[in-house]
Amino acid sequence: MKMAESEDKTLLHRQFSSDSELDTTTLSGTLPIPSLTPSSTFKLLGPVGEELITPSSLSVSNSGEIVVSDSESCFIVIYSCQCNYLSHFSTIPRMMFYVFFDTDFYKPHQVAWLSSRRVVFTQPKGSRIIVSDWTGKCHVTIEGRPLYEPYGIMVDQSDNIYVTDKQKGRILCYSCEGKLIQTLGKLGCNNVNLTSPHFIQHSNSEDTFYVNHIMKDKIVISVYNKDGKLKQHLTPKMDLASDGRSLGQFVVLEDDSIVYLDNPDQSNTDIVVLKGKLAIRDGMKNGHVNNTECISKIYKLDYAISAISLTNDRNLIFINSKSKCVHVHSLKMPYTD
DSSP: OOHHHHHHHOOEEEEEEOSSOEEEEEEOOOOOOOBOOOSEEEEOBOTTSOBOSOEEEEEEOTTSOEEEEETTTTEEEEEOTTOOEEEEEESSOGGGTTSOOOGGGGOOOOEEEOTTSOEEEEETTTTEEEEEOTTOOEEEEEESTTOSOEEEEEEOTTOOEEEEETTTTEEEEEOTTSOEEEEEETTSBTTOOOSSOOOEEEOTTSSEEEEEEEETTEEEEEEEETTOOEEEEEOOSSBHHHHOOOOOOEEEOTTSOEEEEESTTSSSOEEEEEOHHHHHSSOEETTEEOOEEEOEEEEEOSSOEEEEEEOTTSOEEEEETTTTEEEEEOTTSOSOO
16 A cells, blocks of 8 residues: 555544644554454344334443334334344324324434333434333423433433433433433533534443534534533544534443544445543643543444444444444454554
8 A cells, every 4th residue: 555545544633622722733644444344244124024214323222132213214123132123113103193294303313222121212303302112102201491402312320311402502411200400511511512512422430421513613522521521622533614524423432432433424434443541541630621642543444334332242333324234343353452
């Protein structure tokens, strides 16, 4: 491989960030770009063997079951750990089936598991969060102010539900019964300053959470503690406006490294790995974020990924949006070497 080709495909980022500004310098590098081969692949099929239309999110329970949201068909589908079909339900209420209405209000977006083995999912256009059992019986509905556009969602070990409000630029925390616990961001905690937050994840120890959003036309992952105190900004890629890329899903590994989907809406998706421990080791000092270094490693895929999560044994799991397959990748591979 020629040096010029290698430099075109490889980025090393050094971030110098503070509470008020974010500067990014791009360094040249010669890091080879490996490809990823899945350790196992499963087809996502419905109750009569049909393919899902637009699987957009997935989550794996502690016992290995996989829940997938199919946004276009307004279905939630549940599979065994071997991706055998178990159950499904529509996110459209039965009373609405015979009424002419806009299905956008009922399209599910991101989905997650509660410890009770119920599922929770967001409906951004409908301004709702739904907690349901496997049959679609709704146990909790969260809607109305202060919830405007619920988008990304995560559940901690206490079954508290954290959701990003993309429209209002904040993070809301609810109990699994639907009680509002905390608001971070505009009209809430003043330390949290977000523009169009998309996805949210917590660290392995659950003492911090990560959220990707837009800052000065750049895609940024910001790291906060549970009280909303900023620890670090990380930039997985370049200017948002110039390349037209969308904000992708990500997961946080046990060493706090971040596996991030770059350009998920295109035919080829890159996996970007941010070395988390290196990036946030210095934390806050004198009220400002210290200058830290974050190295990105890029893995090229020849297919598009619409969703990413971790299995119950902490391996990576993706949805191939073109083939409608689930790919499992072993984390024994050198993701962060």
